[in-house]
Amino acid sequence: xxxxxxLLADQAINAYLFRMVGDEGIELLKRFPEGEERSDExxxxxxxxxxxxxxxxxxxxxxxxxxxYRRLKNSETGWLTYLWHxxxxxxxxxxxxxxxxxxxxxxxxxxYEEKNDFYxxxxxxxxxxxxxxxxxxxxxxxxxxxxxxxxxxLIATALRKRVDQIKESIGSx
Ligand SMILES: [Zn+2]
Numbered sequence: 001x002x003x004x005x006x007l008l009a010d011q012a013i014n015a016y017l018f019r020m021v022g023d024e025g026i027e028l029l030k031r032f033p034e035g036e037e038r039s040d041e042x043x044x045x046x047x048x049x050x051x052x053x054x055x056x057x058x059x060x061x062x063x064x065x066x067x068x069y070r071r072l073k074n075s076e077t078g079w080l081t082y083l084w085h086x087x088x089x090x091x092x093x094x095x096x097x098x099x100x101x102x103x104x105x106x107x108x109x110x111x112y113e114e115k116n117d118f119y120x121x122x123x124x125x126x127x128x129x130x131x132x133x134x135x136x137x138x139x140x141x142x143x144x145x146x147x148x149x150x151x152x153x154l155i156a157t158a159l160r161k162r163v164d165q166i167k168e169s170i171g172s173x
Contacts, residue, residue: 004029004088016095020064024049025057029086037070037085058084065090096170103166110159113152120150 008014008030018026031047032038040058044051061067069082119133120126121140127150128136138147 002088003034004032004086007088007091013091013095021057021060024053025060028054028057029088032086035085037083039081039083043084061086064094066094099166099170103163103170106159106163106166110156110163113156113159116152118150118152119147121145121147 008017008026017029028043028047028049032043038046040051040054044054047054058067062069066087067084068087069084072081072083074081117130119128119130119138121142123145124140124142126140126142128147133147139145140147
């Protein structure tokens with residue numbers, strides 16, 4: 001299994017995790033005993049990161065499927081303890097999923113740009129689709145200025161480029 005230190009050595013992965021859990025979250029990941037499970041309180045003590053931050057980080061990771069817990073019930077007191085462990089082995093598939101989602105979103109946006117014709121009010125800076133503009137008789141509903149055709153080729157080209165880049169990076173071009 002790849003160690004967290006190795007994962008964090010990858011700049012893209014480091015940046016991705018940093019956006020997700022921040023500085024202290026990264027520290028927690030680094031100091032989490034490899035392959036072991038710990039309660040949030042143990043982790044706070046072990047890493048000297050405050051308990052709320054530890055909890056917040058664990059929940060954030062959990063939401064991304066990158067951490068899991070096991071619930072233990074103390075038979076005498078009935079108290080529950082949550083023992084956490086990391087699932088960094090899923091990191092690559094989690095990132096790939098997010099990229100695919102982003103790609104889907106961009107693809108849909110591109111399709112929208114490609115199949116619509118656009119009109120703009122130069123005064124208000126508002127852009128309308130052909131259908132909307134026609135409904136307003138090509139007059140801006142805001143200021144009654146005549147709408148002008150808006151060339152969206154630059155936007156479409158930029159989107160197309162981005163889509164191609166992403167497809168290339170995940171090897172499905
Ligand atoms: Zn206007």
